[in-house]
Amino acid sequence: MRGVRSFLLPLALLYMGVAPAQVTWRTDSLMNTWPVRQHMAELGSTAGRGVVRAVDTRNLYDDLKREAPSIPVFADSNVVLYADLYGEPLRDHFRVLLGVSEVYFLMIEKELVRQGLPADLKYLPMALSAMNSLAGSTNGRAGLWMLTYPVALRYGLQVTAAVDERHDDVKSTMAAGRYLMDLHARYKDWGLTIMAFTCGPANITRAQQRTGGATDYRTLYPHFTEEEQEVLPQLMAFIHLSAQAERLGLEPIAVLPWEPADTL
Template identity: 35%
Template sequence: MPGSEVRPLAIPEPEPAPTDHDPWAEAPAYLVEDNRQVQYFLDRFTGSRREVVGRWLGRAGGYLVMIRETFRAQGLPEDLAFTAMIESGFQPLAVSRAGAKGLWQFMAATARRYGLRVDAWVDERLDPERSTLAAAAYLRDLHRQFGSWLLAQAAYNAGEVTVARAIHRTGSTDFWALARTGFLRRETKEFVPAIQAAILIGRDPARYGFEVGDAEAAEVERVAVPPSTDLRTLAAAAGVSAGMLRALNPVLVRGVTPPRTAWELRVPGGTRAGVLAALAPRPTRLAASGSVGRAAGGAHVHVVRPSDTVSGIAQQYGVSVGDVTRWNSLGQPDRIRPGDRLRVAELR
Protein backbone atom coordinates (compact mmCIF):
# COMPACT_ATOMS: atom_id res chain seq x y z
CA MET A 1 0.00 0.00 0.00
CA PRO A 2 1.27 3.56 -0.63
CA GLY A 3 3.12 5.01 2.32
CA SER A 4 3.70 1.69 4.03
CA GLU A 5 7.12 0.35 4.89
CA VAL A 6 8.68 -1.75 2.16
CA ARG A 7 9.48 -5.21 3.44
CA PRO A 8 11.16 -8.11 1.69
CA LEU A 9 8.65 -10.31 -0.04
CA ALA A 10 8.23 -13.58 1.77
CA ILE A 11 8.09 -16.40 -0.74
CA PRO A 12 6.32 -19.43 0.69
CA GLU A 13 7.65 -22.89 0.13
CA PRO A 14 5.88 -24.55 -2.80
CA GLU A 15 3.27 -27.05 -1.76
CA PRO A 16 3.66 -30.57 -3.10
CA ALA A 17 1.45 -31.21 -6.11
CA PRO A 18 -1.51 -33.46 -5.36
CA THR A 19 -1.16 -36.96 -6.69
CA ASP A 20 -4.69 -38.02 -7.54
CA HIS A 21 -7.69 -35.72 -7.56
CA ASP A 22 -10.31 -37.18 -5.27
CA PRO A 23 -13.68 -35.41 -5.61
CA TRP A 24 -14.99 -37.33 -2.59
CA ALA A 25 -12.36 -35.80 -0.32
CA GLU A 26 -13.03 -32.12 -1.07
CA ALA A 27 -13.83 -29.90 1.90
CA PRO A 28 -17.59 -29.97 2.48
CA ALA A 29 -19.55 -26.72 2.40
CA TYR A 30 -22.83 -28.03 3.77
CA LEU A 31 -23.78 -28.53 7.41
CA VAL A 32 -25.11 -31.98 8.27
CA GLU A 33 -27.19 -32.15 11.43
CA ASP A 34 -26.32 -34.62 14.17
CA ASN A 35 -29.79 -35.78 15.12
CA ARG A 36 -31.83 -38.96 15.32
CA GLN A 37 -33.54 -38.42 11.95
CA VAL A 38 -30.23 -38.34 10.09
CA GLN A 39 -28.89 -41.21 12.18
CA TYR A 40 -31.95 -43.29 11.31
CA PHE A 41 -31.20 -43.06 7.60
CA LEU A 42 -27.47 -43.53 8.14
CA ASP A 43 -28.22 -46.78 10.00
CA ARG A 44 -30.66 -47.85 7.31
CA PHE A 45 -28.31 -47.06 4.42
CA THR A 46 -25.47 -48.98 6.05
CA GLY A 47 -27.73 -51.81 7.18
CA SER A 48 -30.84 -53.10 5.46
CA ARG A 49 -30.36 -50.87 2.40
CA ARG A 50 -26.62 -51.42 2.04
CA GLU A 51 -26.86 -53.33 -1.25
CA VAL A 52 -29.09 -50.69 -2.82
CA VAL A 53 -26.89 -47.83 -1.64
CA GLY A 54 -23.86 -49.67 -2.99
CA ARG A 55 -25.48 -49.69 -6.44
CA TRP A 56 -26.28 -46.00 -6.14
CA LEU A 57 -22.69 -45.18 -5.29
CA GLY A 58 -21.48 -47.42 -8.09
CA ARG A 59 -23.43 -45.31 -10.59
CA ALA A 60 -22.38 -42.07 -8.90
CA GLY A 61 -18.88 -42.33 -10.32
CA GLY A 62 -20.23 -41.55 -13.76
CA TYR A 63 -21.93 -38.31 -12.71
CA LEU A 64 -20.62 -37.01 -9.40
CA VAL A 65 -17.64 -35.06 -10.73
CA MET A 66 -19.80 -33.33 -13.34
CA ILE A 67 -22.53 -32.49 -10.82
CA ARG A 68 -20.14 -31.14 -8.21
CA GLU A 69 -18.27 -29.04 -10.76
CA THR A 70 -21.56 -27.63 -12.04
CA PHE A 71 -22.78 -26.81 -8.54
CA ARG A 72 -19.47 -25.22 -7.59
CA ALA A 73 -19.57 -23.04 -10.72
CA GLN A 74 -23.14 -22.00 -9.83
CA GLY A 75 -22.19 -21.11 -6.25
CA LEU A 76 -23.94 -24.06 -4.61
CA PRO A 77 -22.52 -26.40 -1.96
CA GLU A 78 -21.02 -29.38 -3.75
CA ASP A 79 -22.59 -31.76 -1.27
CA LEU A 80 -25.99 -30.95 -2.74
CA ALA A 81 -24.94 -33.35 -5.50
CA PHE A 82 -26.20 -36.15 -3.26
CA THR A 83 -29.73 -34.84 -3.70
CA ALA A 84 -29.63 -36.82 -6.96
CA MET A 85 -28.73 -39.96 -5.01
CA ILE A 86 -31.99 -39.79 -3.09
CA GLU A 87 -34.03 -38.56 -6.04
CA SER A 88 -32.94 -41.17 -8.58
CA GLY A 89 -30.09 -43.28 -7.21
CA PHE A 90 -27.94 -41.53 -9.85
CA GLN A 91 -30.03 -43.23 -12.54
CA PRO A 92 -30.34 -40.81 -15.49
CA LEU A 93 -33.26 -42.70 -17.04
CA ALA A 94 -35.29 -43.01 -13.83
CA VAL A 95 -39.04 -42.43 -14.16
CA SER A 96 -41.36 -42.08 -11.17
CA ARG A 97 -45.00 -43.14 -10.96
CA ALA A 98 -45.92 -39.45 -11.06
CA GLY A 99 -44.01 -38.92 -14.31
CA ALA A 100 -40.88 -37.25 -12.92
CA LYS A 101 -37.81 -38.16 -14.96
CA GLY A 102 -34.04 -38.17 -14.97
CA LEU A 103 -31.26 -37.76 -12.42
CA TRP A 104 -33.12 -34.87 -10.83
CA GLN A 105 -36.67 -36.20 -11.20
CA PHE A 106 -38.10 -33.09 -12.80
CA MET A 107 -41.78 -32.90 -13.57
CA ALA A 108 -42.38 -31.63 -17.09
CA ALA A 109 -43.71 -28.21 -16.08
CA THR A 110 -40.78 -27.43 -13.77
CA ALA A 111 -38.32 -28.70 -16.36
CA ARG A 112 -39.72 -26.34 -18.98
CA ARG A 113 -39.66 -23.47 -16.49
CA TYR A 114 -35.91 -24.00 -16.13
CA GLY A 115 -35.18 -24.17 -19.83
CA LEU A 116 -35.35 -27.89 -20.56
CA ARG A 117 -37.03 -29.04 -23.73
CA VAL A 118 -39.82 -31.54 -23.10
CA ASP A 119 -42.03 -32.46 -26.03
CA ALA A 120 -43.07 -35.37 -28.22
CA TRP A 121 -39.57 -35.71 -29.69
CA VAL A 122 -37.08 -34.54 -27.07
CA ASP A 123 -36.97 -34.84 -23.28
CA GLU A 124 -33.95 -33.05 -21.85
CA ARG A 125 -34.77 -34.24 -18.36
CA LEU A 126 -32.88 -37.35 -19.50
CA ASP A 127 -29.75 -35.33 -20.36
CA PRO A 128 -27.50 -35.48 -17.26
CA GLU A 129 -25.58 -32.27 -18.03
CA ARG A 130 -28.51 -30.06 -19.00
CA SER A 131 -30.76 -31.36 -16.23
CA THR A 132 -27.99 -30.75 -13.68
CA LEU A 133 -27.74 -27.12 -14.79
CA ALA A 134 -31.51 -26.82 -14.39
CA ALA A 135 -31.39 -28.45 -10.94
CA ALA A 136 -28.66 -26.04 -9.85
CA ALA A 137 -30.74 -23.07 -10.97
CA TYR A 138 -33.85 -24.42 -9.24
CA LEU A 139 -32.07 -25.13 -5.95
CA ARG A 140 -30.44 -21.70 -6.06
CA ASP A 141 -33.83 -20.03 -6.56
CA LEU A 142 -35.33 -22.04 -3.71
CA HIS A 143 -32.48 -21.03 -1.40
CA ARG A 144 -33.02 -17.38 -2.29
CA GLN A 145 -36.71 -17.76 -1.52
CA PHE A 146 -36.40 -19.60 1.80
CA GLY A 147 -32.90 -18.66 3.02
CA SER A 148 -32.00 -22.22 4.02
CA TRP A 149 -30.63 -25.20 2.12
CA LEU A 150 -32.78 -27.53 4.20
CA LEU A 151 -35.93 -25.63 3.28
CA ALA A 152 -34.73 -25.44 -0.32
CA GLN A 153 -34.41 -29.22 -0.39
CA ALA A 154 -37.82 -29.62 1.22
CA ALA A 155 -39.33 -27.33 -1.42
CA TYR A 156 -37.53 -29.26 -4.16
CA ASN A 157 -39.47 -32.30 -3.02
CA ALA A 158 -42.80 -30.82 -1.96
CA GLY A 159 -43.01 -27.64 -4.01
CA GLU A 160 -42.56 -24.01 -3.04
CA VAL A 161 -46.21 -23.45 -2.17
CA THR A 162 -46.31 -26.30 0.34
CA VAL A 163 -43.22 -25.12 2.21
CA ALA A 164 -44.30 -21.48 2.14
CA ARG A 165 -47.70 -22.46 3.55
CA ALA A 166 -46.08 -24.50 6.33
CA ILE A 167 -43.89 -21.54 7.28
CA HIS A 168 -46.86 -19.18 7.23
CA ARG A 169 -49.01 -21.40 9.44
CA THR A 170 -46.32 -22.22 11.99
CA GLY A 171 -44.27 -19.04 11.95
CA SER A 172 -41.11 -21.17 11.90
CA THR A 173 -38.32 -21.30 9.31
CA ASP A 174 -36.63 -24.26 11.00
CA PHE A 175 -37.01 -27.35 8.83
CA TRP A 176 -36.73 -29.73 11.79
CA ALA A 177 -39.51 -27.84 13.59
CA LEU A 178 -41.70 -27.96 10.49
CA ALA A 179 -41.01 -31.69 10.19
CA ARG A 180 -42.64 -32.18 13.60
CA THR A 181 -45.91 -30.69 12.33
CA GLY A 182 -48.53 -32.04 9.99
CA PHE A 183 -47.91 -29.41 7.33
CA LEU A 184 -45.32 -31.45 5.43
CA ARG A 185 -45.85 -34.88 3.95
CA ARG A 186 -43.95 -37.82 5.36
CA GLU A 187 -42.02 -38.10 2.08
CA THR A 188 -40.71 -34.54 2.50
CA LYS A 189 -39.94 -35.02 6.19
CA GLU A 190 -37.77 -38.00 5.26
CA PHE A 191 -36.28 -36.50 2.10
CA VAL A 192 -33.97 -34.01 3.82
CA PRO A 193 -32.45 -36.30 6.49
CA ALA A 194 -32.01 -39.01 3.84
CA ILE A 195 -29.94 -36.58 1.76
CA GLN A 196 -27.90 -35.66 4.82
CA ALA A 197 -27.16 -39.32 5.51
CA ALA A 198 -26.19 -39.79 1.86
CA ILE A 199 -23.82 -36.84 2.15
CA LEU A 200 -22.11 -38.37 5.18
CA ILE A 201 -21.58 -41.62 3.30
CA GLY A 202 -20.49 -39.79 0.15
CA ARG A 203 -17.86 -37.79 2.01
CA ASP A 204 -16.12 -40.94 3.22
CA PRO A 205 -17.48 -44.13 1.62
CA ALA A 206 -14.71 -46.34 3.00
CA ARG A 207 -15.60 -45.38 6.56
CA TYR A 208 -19.01 -46.93 6.04
CA GLY A 209 -17.75 -49.97 4.16
CA PHE A 210 -18.54 -48.84 0.62
CA GLU A 211 -16.34 -48.84 -2.43
CA VAL A 212 -16.87 -46.34 -5.22
CA GLY A 213 -15.06 -47.03 -8.46
CA ASP A 214 -14.11 -44.33 -10.91
CA ALA A 215 -16.26 -44.49 -14.01
CA GLU A 216 -14.46 -43.60 -17.21
CA ALA A 217 -16.47 -41.34 -19.47
CA ALA A 218 -17.19 -42.90 -22.84
CA GLU A 219 -15.44 -41.21 -25.75
CA VAL A 220 -18.05 -39.32 -27.72
CA GLU A 221 -18.07 -37.45 -31.02
CA ARG A 222 -20.81 -35.23 -32.43
CA VAL A 223 -22.36 -35.27 -35.87
CA ALA A 224 -24.99 -32.96 -37.35
CA VAL A 225 -27.71 -35.14 -38.86
CA PRO A 226 -30.76 -34.23 -40.97
CA PRO A 227 -34.26 -33.91 -39.54
CA SER A 228 -36.15 -37.12 -38.78
CA THR A 229 -33.06 -39.33 -38.72
CA ASP A 230 -33.94 -42.76 -37.34
CA LEU A 231 -31.21 -43.93 -34.95
CA ARG A 232 -31.72 -47.64 -35.60
CA THR A 233 -31.58 -47.13 -39.36
CA LEU A 234 -28.51 -44.93 -39.09
CA ALA A 235 -26.78 -47.43 -36.81
CA ALA A 236 -27.34 -50.24 -39.31
CA ALA A 237 -26.00 -48.17 -42.20
CA ALA A 238 -22.95 -46.95 -40.28
CA GLY A 239 -22.07 -50.22 -38.56
CA VAL A 240 -22.64 -48.75 -35.10
CA SER A 241 -24.36 -50.42 -32.15
CA ALA A 242 -27.98 -49.27 -32.12
CA GLY A 243 -28.09 -49.70 -28.34
CA MET A 244 -25.02 -47.53 -27.87
CA LEU A 245 -26.45 -44.85 -30.14
CA ARG A 246 -29.69 -44.80 -28.13
CA ALA A 247 -27.75 -44.76 -24.85
CA LEU A 248 -25.72 -41.74 -25.98
CA ASN A 249 -28.87 -39.89 -27.03
CA PRO A 250 -31.49 -40.68 -24.38
CA VAL A 251 -33.24 -37.35 -24.92
CA LEU A 252 -34.55 -38.62 -28.27
CA VAL A 253 -37.59 -40.31 -26.83
CA ARG A 254 -38.76 -41.82 -30.13
CA GLY A 255 -35.33 -42.89 -31.29
CA VAL A 256 -35.69 -40.37 -34.12
CA THR A 257 -34.33 -36.83 -34.35
CA PRO A 258 -36.95 -34.06 -34.46
CA PRO A 259 -38.49 -33.04 -37.80
CA ARG A 260 -37.84 -29.75 -39.59
CA THR A 261 -34.43 -29.10 -38.04
CA ALA A 262 -30.94 -30.57 -38.06
CA TRP A 263 -29.80 -32.25 -34.84
CA GLU A 264 -26.39 -32.65 -33.22
CA LEU A 265 -26.15 -36.36 -32.52
CA ARG A 266 -23.73 -37.96 -30.07
CA VAL A 267 -21.96 -40.97 -31.58
CA PRO A 268 -19.35 -43.37 -30.15
CA GLY A 269 -15.76 -42.17 -30.43
CA GLY A 270 -14.10 -43.21 -33.66
CA THR A 271 -17.36 -43.66 -35.58
CA ARG A 272 -17.95 -40.13 -36.85
CA ALA A 273 -16.46 -40.78 -40.30
CA GLY A 274 -18.61 -43.87 -40.79
CA VAL A 275 -21.75 -42.03 -39.72
CA LEU A 276 -21.00 -39.16 -42.10
CA ALA A 277 -20.45 -41.64 -44.91
CA ALA A 278 -23.80 -43.28 -44.17
CA LEU A 279 -25.49 -39.89 -44.28
CA ALA A 280 -23.89 -38.82 -47.56
CA PRO A 281 -26.36 -38.66 -50.48
CA ARG A 282 -25.89 -41.30 -53.15
CA PRO A 283 -28.12 -40.27 -56.10
CA THR A 284 -28.27 -42.82 -58.91
CA ARG A 285 -29.59 -42.61 -62.45
CA LEU A 286 -30.11 -45.88 -64.28
CA ALA A 287 -29.69 -46.17 -68.03
CA ALA A 288 -32.58 -47.44 -70.13
CA SER A 289 -33.00 -51.15 -69.77
CA GLY A 290 -35.65 -53.71 -70.50
CA SER A 291 -34.65 -56.03 -67.64
CA VAL A 292 -37.16 -56.81 -64.90
CA GLY A 293 -36.87 -54.61 -61.80
CA ARG A 294 -34.93 -51.82 -63.54
CA ALA A 295 -36.33 -48.43 -64.44
CA ALA A 296 -36.74 -47.87 -68.12
CA GLY A 297 -36.47 -44.71 -70.18
CA GLY A 298 -33.80 -43.24 -67.93
CA ALA A 299 -36.15 -43.07 -64.95
CA HIS A 300 -34.63 -41.94 -61.65
CA VAL A 301 -33.89 -44.39 -58.87
CA HIS A 302 -33.35 -43.06 -55.36
CA VAL A 303 -30.97 -44.84 -52.98
CA VAL A 304 -32.45 -44.63 -49.49
CA ARG A 305 -30.40 -42.83 -46.84
CA PRO A 306 -30.74 -43.27 -43.04
CA SER A 307 -32.72 -40.06 -42.65
CA ASP A 308 -35.12 -40.72 -45.54
CA THR A 309 -38.86 -41.21 -45.29
CA VAL A 310 -41.21 -42.14 -48.13
CA SER A 311 -43.02 -38.82 -47.80
CA GLY A 312 -39.74 -36.92 -47.94
CA ILE A 313 -38.58 -38.85 -51.01
CA ALA A 314 -41.91 -38.25 -52.73
CA GLN A 315 -41.70 -34.53 -52.03
CA GLN A 316 -38.12 -34.42 -53.30
CA TYR A 317 -39.12 -35.79 -56.70
CA GLY A 318 -42.49 -34.09 -56.97
CA VAL A 319 -44.58 -37.24 -56.82
CA SER A 320 -47.07 -38.62 -54.31
CA VAL A 321 -46.49 -41.08 -51.50
CA GLY A 322 -49.00 -43.36 -53.20
CA ASP A 323 -46.95 -43.25 -56.41
CA VAL A 324 -43.72 -44.26 -54.65
CA THR A 325 -45.56 -46.97 -52.74
CA ARG A 326 -47.19 -48.37 -55.87
CA TRP A 327 -44.11 -48.20 -58.13
CA ASN A 328 -42.03 -50.08 -55.57
CA SER A 329 -44.68 -52.48 -54.22
CA LEU A 330 -44.19 -51.19 -50.68
CA GLY A 331 -46.59 -53.01 -48.40
CA GLN A 332 -45.49 -50.83 -45.47
CA PRO A 333 -43.99 -47.49 -46.55
CA ASP A 334 -42.34 -46.96 -43.17
CA ARG A 335 -40.19 -50.09 -43.57
CA ILE A 336 -37.68 -48.72 -46.10
CA ARG A 337 -34.03 -49.30 -45.22
CA PRO A 338 -30.76 -47.55 -46.10
CA GLY A 339 -29.44 -48.81 -49.40
CA ASP A 340 -32.89 -49.68 -50.77
CA ARG A 341 -33.32 -48.51 -54.37
CA LEU A 342 -36.68 -46.90 -54.96
CA ARG A 343 -38.10 -45.99 -58.35
CA VAL A 344 -39.29 -42.39 -58.21
CA ALA A 345 -40.70 -42.02 -61.75
CA GLU A 346 -43.26 -44.03 -63.67
CA LEU A 347 -42.03 -46.56 -66.22
CA ARG A 348 -42.51 -45.37 -69.79
Protein backbone atom coordinates in the same frame (compact mmCIF):
# COMPACT_ATOMS: atom_id res chain seq x y z
CA MET B 1 -25.87 -58.17 16.70
CA ARG B 2 -25.81 -57.17 13.04
CA GLY B 3 -28.48 -59.79 12.28
CA VAL B 4 -30.70 -58.43 15.05
CA ARG B 5 -30.40 -54.88 13.71
CA SER B 6 -31.14 -56.07 10.17
CA PHE B 7 -34.28 -57.74 11.49
CA LEU B 8 -35.38 -54.75 13.55
CA LEU B 9 -34.99 -52.09 10.84
CA PRO B 10 -38.01 -53.17 8.75
CA LEU B 11 -40.02 -53.38 11.98
CA ALA B 12 -38.97 -49.84 12.84
CA LEU B 13 -40.18 -48.65 9.44
CA LEU B 14 -43.51 -50.39 9.94
CA TYR B 15 -43.80 -48.84 13.41
CA MET B 16 -43.42 -45.44 11.74
CA GLY B 17 -46.34 -46.38 9.50
CA VAL B 18 -44.11 -46.73 6.46
CA ALA B 19 -43.73 -49.83 4.31
CA PRO B 20 -40.01 -50.61 3.71
CA ALA B 21 -40.50 -50.57 -0.09
CA GLN B 22 -42.07 -47.12 0.18
CA VAL B 23 -38.83 -45.56 1.40
CA THR B 24 -36.46 -47.62 -0.75
CA TRP B 25 -38.20 -47.30 -4.12
CA ARG B 26 -35.55 -44.95 -5.48
CA THR B 27 -32.66 -47.31 -4.83
CA ASP B 28 -34.86 -50.28 -5.78
CA SER B 29 -35.42 -48.63 -9.17
CA LEU B 30 -31.68 -48.06 -9.55
CA MET B 31 -30.98 -51.72 -8.75
CA ASN B 32 -33.53 -52.76 -11.38
CA THR B 33 -31.95 -50.85 -14.26
CA TRP B 34 -30.49 -53.18 -16.84
CA PRO B 35 -26.79 -52.17 -16.45
CA VAL B 36 -26.96 -52.65 -12.67
CA ARG B 37 -28.78 -55.97 -12.90
CA GLN B 38 -26.27 -57.20 -15.48
CA HIS B 39 -23.28 -56.04 -13.43
CA MET B 40 -24.60 -57.56 -10.19
CA ALA B 41 -25.26 -60.85 -11.99
CA GLU B 42 -21.64 -60.87 -13.18
CA LEU B 43 -20.41 -60.22 -9.64
CA GLY B 44 -22.63 -63.01 -8.33
CA SER B 45 -22.08 -64.06 -4.73
CA THR B 46 -18.97 -61.87 -4.40
CA ALA B 47 -21.07 -58.68 -4.39
CA GLY B 48 -21.90 -58.78 -0.71
CA ARG B 49 -18.53 -59.94 0.57
CA GLY B 50 -16.23 -57.86 2.69
CA VAL B 51 -16.03 -56.55 6.22
CA VAL B 52 -19.30 -55.08 7.50
CA ARG B 53 -18.90 -52.52 10.26
CA ALA B 54 -21.78 -51.05 12.22
CA VAL B 55 -22.62 -47.43 11.42
CA ASP B 56 -21.56 -45.14 14.28
CA THR B 57 -24.27 -42.50 14.78
CA ARG B 58 -23.38 -41.41 18.32
CA ASN B 59 -22.16 -37.97 17.20
CA LEU B 60 -24.04 -37.88 13.92
CA TYR B 61 -24.94 -34.18 13.89
CA ASP B 62 -21.35 -33.08 14.57
CA ASP B 63 -20.09 -35.56 11.99
CA LEU B 64 -22.51 -34.23 9.37
CA LYS B 65 -21.42 -30.65 9.99
CA ARG B 66 -17.86 -31.68 9.17
CA GLU B 67 -18.87 -33.89 6.24
CA ALA B 68 -21.07 -31.30 4.46
CA PRO B 69 -19.88 -27.88 5.66
CA SER B 70 -21.43 -25.87 2.81
CA ILE B 71 -25.10 -26.73 3.51
CA PRO B 72 -27.27 -26.94 6.64
CA VAL B 73 -27.55 -30.43 8.13
CA PHE B 74 -29.61 -32.15 10.80
CA ALA B 75 -29.83 -35.50 12.56
CA ASP B 76 -32.83 -37.28 14.02
CA SER B 77 -34.08 -40.83 14.51
CA ASN B 78 -35.04 -41.12 10.83
CA VAL B 79 -31.55 -40.16 9.68
CA VAL B 80 -30.15 -42.82 12.01
CA LEU B 81 -32.66 -45.33 10.66
CA TYR B 82 -31.64 -44.76 7.03
CA ALA B 83 -27.94 -44.74 7.87
CA ASP B 84 -28.38 -48.14 9.52
CA LEU B 85 -30.61 -49.42 6.71
CA TYR B 86 -28.20 -48.54 3.89
CA GLY B 87 -25.08 -49.19 5.93
CA GLU B 88 -25.96 -52.80 6.69
CA PRO B 89 -28.98 -54.73 5.27
CA LEU B 90 -29.11 -52.65 2.07
CA ARG B 91 -25.37 -52.04 1.86
CA ASP B 92 -25.15 -53.29 -1.74
CA HIS B 93 -27.85 -50.79 -2.74
CA PHE B 94 -25.67 -48.04 -1.31
CA ARG B 95 -22.47 -49.44 -2.83
CA VAL B 96 -24.09 -49.30 -6.27
CA LEU B 97 -25.43 -45.80 -5.55
CA LEU B 98 -21.94 -44.71 -4.51
CA GLY B 99 -20.40 -46.21 -7.63
CA VAL B 100 -22.90 -44.47 -9.92
CA SER B 101 -22.48 -41.22 -7.98
CA GLU B 102 -18.74 -41.23 -8.58
CA VAL B 103 -19.46 -41.21 -12.32
CA TYR B 104 -21.73 -38.16 -12.05
CA PHE B 105 -20.05 -36.15 -9.30
CA LEU B 106 -17.37 -34.60 -11.52
CA MET B 107 -19.97 -33.24 -13.96
CA ILE B 108 -22.25 -32.04 -11.14
CA GLU B 109 -19.42 -30.46 -9.15
CA LYS B 110 -18.21 -28.57 -12.22
CA GLU B 111 -21.67 -27.11 -12.82
CA LEU B 112 -22.17 -26.20 -9.16
CA VAL B 113 -18.86 -24.33 -9.19
CA ARG B 114 -19.76 -22.60 -12.46
CA GLN B 115 -23.02 -21.32 -10.96
CA GLY B 116 -21.51 -20.44 -7.57
CA LEU B 117 -23.54 -23.04 -5.67
CA PRO B 118 -22.53 -24.96 -2.51
CA ALA B 119 -20.39 -27.96 -3.39
CA ASP B 120 -22.32 -30.31 -1.10
CA LEU B 121 -25.45 -29.96 -3.22
CA LYS B 122 -23.86 -32.72 -5.30
CA TYR B 123 -25.38 -35.20 -2.83
CA LEU B 124 -28.95 -34.05 -3.50
CA PRO B 125 -29.57 -36.31 -6.54
CA MET B 126 -28.52 -39.30 -4.43
CA ALA B 127 -31.60 -38.80 -2.27
CA LEU B 128 -33.90 -37.48 -4.99
CA SER B 129 -33.40 -40.15 -7.66
CA ALA B 130 -30.66 -42.48 -6.39
CA MET B 131 -28.54 -40.95 -9.17
CA ASN B 132 -30.80 -42.64 -11.71
CA SER B 133 -31.26 -40.45 -14.79
CA LEU B 134 -34.12 -42.72 -15.86
CA ALA B 135 -36.02 -42.18 -12.62
CA GLY B 136 -39.63 -41.07 -12.50
CA SER B 137 -42.14 -40.69 -9.69
CA THR B 138 -45.89 -41.06 -9.36
CA ASN B 139 -46.24 -37.29 -8.91
CA GLY B 140 -44.66 -36.50 -12.29
CA ARG B 141 -41.07 -35.76 -11.33
CA ALA B 142 -38.34 -37.20 -13.53
CA GLY B 143 -34.62 -37.45 -14.13
CA LEU B 144 -31.47 -37.15 -12.05
CA TRP B 145 -32.83 -34.11 -10.19
CA MET B 146 -36.49 -35.21 -10.24
CA LEU B 147 -37.69 -31.99 -11.84
CA THR B 148 -41.39 -31.35 -12.28
CA TYR B 149 -42.85 -30.66 -15.71
CA PRO B 150 -43.48 -26.92 -15.04
CA VAL B 151 -39.98 -26.41 -13.63
CA ALA B 152 -38.42 -28.21 -16.60
CA LEU B 153 -40.24 -25.96 -19.06
CA ARG B 154 -39.43 -22.82 -17.07
CA TYR B 155 -35.72 -23.56 -17.28
CA GLY B 156 -35.65 -24.39 -20.96
CA LEU B 157 -35.88 -28.17 -21.05
CA GLN B 158 -37.85 -29.86 -23.80
CA VAL B 159 -40.53 -32.22 -22.49
CA THR B 160 -42.69 -33.88 -25.13
CA ALA B 161 -44.05 -37.33 -25.87
CA ALA B 162 -40.89 -38.00 -27.88
CA VAL B 163 -38.21 -36.18 -25.88
CA ASP B 164 -37.83 -35.53 -22.15
CA GLU B 165 -34.65 -33.59 -21.43
CA ARG B 166 -35.09 -34.10 -17.70
CA HIS B 167 -33.37 -37.42 -18.45
CA ASP B 168 -30.43 -35.59 -20.05
CA ASP B 169 -27.88 -35.49 -17.24
CA VAL B 170 -26.01 -32.37 -18.36
CA LYS B 171 -29.02 -30.27 -19.39
CA SER B 172 -31.03 -31.22 -16.31
CA THR B 173 -28.08 -30.40 -14.04
CA MET B 174 -27.75 -26.97 -15.63
CA ALA B 175 -31.49 -26.38 -15.20
CA ALA B 176 -31.42 -27.64 -11.61
CA GLY B 177 -28.59 -25.23 -10.82
CA ARG B 178 -30.51 -22.25 -12.15
CA TYR B 179 -33.60 -23.32 -10.23
CA LEU B 180 -31.58 -23.62 -7.01
CA MET B 181 -30.15 -20.15 -7.56
CA ASP B 182 -33.61 -18.67 -8.04
CA LEU B 183 -34.97 -20.45 -4.96
CA HIS B 184 -32.07 -19.15 -2.89
CA ALA B 185 -32.71 -15.63 -4.14
CA ARG B 186 -36.25 -16.06 -2.84
CA TYR B 187 -35.57 -17.71 0.52
CA LYS B 188 -32.08 -16.35 1.36
CA ASP B 189 -31.47 -19.62 3.22
CA TRP B 190 -29.92 -22.84 1.91
CA GLY B 191 -31.99 -25.06 4.17
CA LEU B 192 -35.26 -23.63 2.87
CA THR B 193 -33.86 -23.65 -0.67
CA ILE B 194 -33.06 -27.37 -0.51
CA MET B 195 -36.48 -28.13 0.97
CA ALA B 196 -38.27 -26.06 -1.68
CA PHE B 197 -36.31 -27.80 -4.43
CA THR B 198 -37.19 -31.17 -2.93
CA CYS B 199 -40.91 -30.73 -2.39
CA GLY B 200 -41.91 -27.44 -4.03
CA PRO B 201 -42.46 -23.95 -2.57
CA ALA B 202 -46.16 -24.67 -1.93
CA ASN B 203 -45.21 -27.47 0.47
CA ILE B 204 -42.86 -25.11 2.29
CA THR B 205 -45.63 -22.55 2.70
CA ARG B 206 -48.07 -25.15 4.06
CA ALA B 207 -45.49 -26.62 6.41
CA GLN B 208 -44.60 -23.17 7.76
CA GLN B 209 -48.25 -22.37 8.31
CA ARG B 210 -48.61 -25.57 10.35
CA THR B 211 -45.47 -24.90 12.40
CA GLY B 212 -45.77 -21.21 13.14
CA GLY B 213 -43.23 -20.12 10.55
CA ALA B 214 -40.44 -22.61 11.30
CA THR B 215 -37.44 -22.59 8.96
CA ASP B 216 -35.45 -25.68 9.99
CA TYR B 217 -35.36 -29.14 8.41
CA ARG B 218 -36.37 -31.13 11.47
CA THR B 219 -39.53 -29.15 12.13
CA LEU B 220 -40.71 -28.78 8.54
CA TYR B 221 -40.04 -32.03 6.69
CA PRO B 222 -42.58 -34.18 8.63
CA HIS B 223 -45.27 -31.88 7.18
CA PHE B 224 -44.31 -32.51 3.54
CA THR B 225 -46.35 -34.77 1.29
CA GLU B 226 -45.72 -38.47 1.84
CA GLU B 227 -43.51 -39.02 -1.20
CA GLU B 228 -41.07 -36.27 -0.24
CA GLN B 229 -40.86 -36.91 3.51
CA GLU B 230 -38.02 -39.42 3.30
CA VAL B 231 -35.80 -37.36 0.97
CA LEU B 232 -34.17 -35.09 3.57
CA PRO B 233 -33.34 -37.76 6.18
CA GLN B 234 -32.03 -39.99 3.39
CA LEU B 235 -29.92 -37.09 2.10
CA MET B 236 -28.30 -36.74 5.52
CA ALA B 237 -27.78 -40.51 5.79
CA PHE B 238 -26.22 -40.69 2.32
CA ILE B 239 -23.86 -37.79 3.08
CA HIS B 240 -22.68 -39.58 6.22
CA LEU B 241 -22.31 -42.97 4.55
CA SER B 242 -20.42 -41.43 1.62
CA ALA B 243 -17.97 -39.75 3.97
CA GLN B 244 -17.54 -42.90 6.07
CA ALA B 245 -17.62 -45.41 3.19
CA GLU B 246 -14.01 -46.57 3.49
CA ARG B 247 -14.22 -47.07 7.25
CA LEU B 248 -17.51 -48.95 6.92
CA GLY B 249 -16.27 -51.21 4.15
CA LEU B 250 -18.75 -49.72 1.66
CA GLU B 251 -16.62 -50.14 -1.42
CA PRO B 252 -18.31 -48.55 -4.47
CA ILE B 253 -19.65 -50.96 -7.05
CA ALA B 254 -18.70 -49.33 -10.34
CA VAL B 255 -21.46 -49.43 -12.95
CA LEU B 256 -21.04 -47.61 -16.25
CA PRO B 257 -23.78 -45.04 -17.05
CA TRP B 258 -26.66 -46.42 -19.02
CA GLU B 259 -27.88 -45.35 -22.42
CA PRO B 260 -31.10 -43.26 -22.58
CA ALA B 261 -32.91 -46.13 -24.30
CA ASP B 262 -32.63 -48.35 -21.22
CA THR B 263 -35.82 -48.85 -19.25
CA LEU B 264 -36.57 -49.95 -15.71
